[in-house]
Amino acid sequence: MFYKKKIERDFITYVTENQQSLYRFAYSYVKNQQDALDIVQESIRKGLCSIQNIQESAAIKSWFYRIIINTSIDMIRKRKREQLVEDETIEFMAHGNEDSYEDMDLREAVEALPHTYRMIITLRFFEDLKIEEIAHILEENPNTIKTRLYRALKLLRMDLDSSYSEGKIHE
Structure with missing residues (x-):
C-alpha cells in the first residue's frame, strides 16, 4: 500500500514538473491548444485511474507518454469529421497577416x-x-x-x- 502511494506521488510530481513537455507532445498530435490541454487533462485522469498498473517509478515517463498517445489518437478519431478552425486562425486570415x-x-x-x-x-x-x-x-x-x-x-x-x-x- 505504501509503495503504491509513493508511485502515485511520483506520478503527480512527474506531471507537475513536465507539464509543458506533455502539453507540447499532445499539441504535436492535434495542432490545437484547447484540444492539447484536454488531452493532457484526460491523460492525467486515466493515469490516476490506472496507477496500480505501474510496478516502479522509473516506468512512469514512458507509461504516461503512451497514455497521451492513445488519448490523442482517440480524440483525433472522434473529431475526424469535424472541421474546427480556431479563433486565432480566423482572425489571422481575416486580416491578411503574414506568418x-x-x-x-x-x-x-x-x-x-x-x-x-x-x-x-x-x-x-x-x-x-x-x-x-x-x-x-x-x-x-x-x-x-x-x-x-x-x-x-x-x-x-x-x-x-x-x-x-x-x-x-x-x-
Whole structure:
C-alpha cells in the first residue's frame, strides 16, 4: 500500500514538473491548444485511474507518454469529421497577416513526414527522449526506432535540400 502511494506521488510530481513537455507532445498530435490541454487533462485522469498498473517509478515517463498517445489518437478519431478552425486562425486570415515562424520550412518538412517518422522526430528532438525510451513508448524494437529515425532525417534533409535548391528558403 505504501509503495503504491509513493508511485502515485511520483506520478503527480512527474506531471507537475513536465507539464509543458506533455502539453507540447499532445499539441504535436492535434495542432490545437484547447484540444492539447484536454488531452493532457484526460491523460492525467486515466493515469490516476490506472496507477496500480505501474510496478516502479522509473516506468512512469514512458507509461504516461503512451497514455497521451492513445488519448490523442482517440480524440483525433472522434473529431475526424469535424472541421474546427480556431479563433486565432480566423482572425489571422481575416486580416491578411503574414506568418511569423522563423523555421517555417523545417516545420512544414516535419509536418509532411509520415506519422510514424514525425512522432519519432518529435519525441527525439523536441521532447529530448532517448532511443530506448521512444522504443518503449511506441512499443517497438530500439533498432526499428533507430532505422526510422535515420529514414526520417534523410527525408527531412531531402525535403529541405529541394526547398533550398528551388529557392524557397530566403535568408
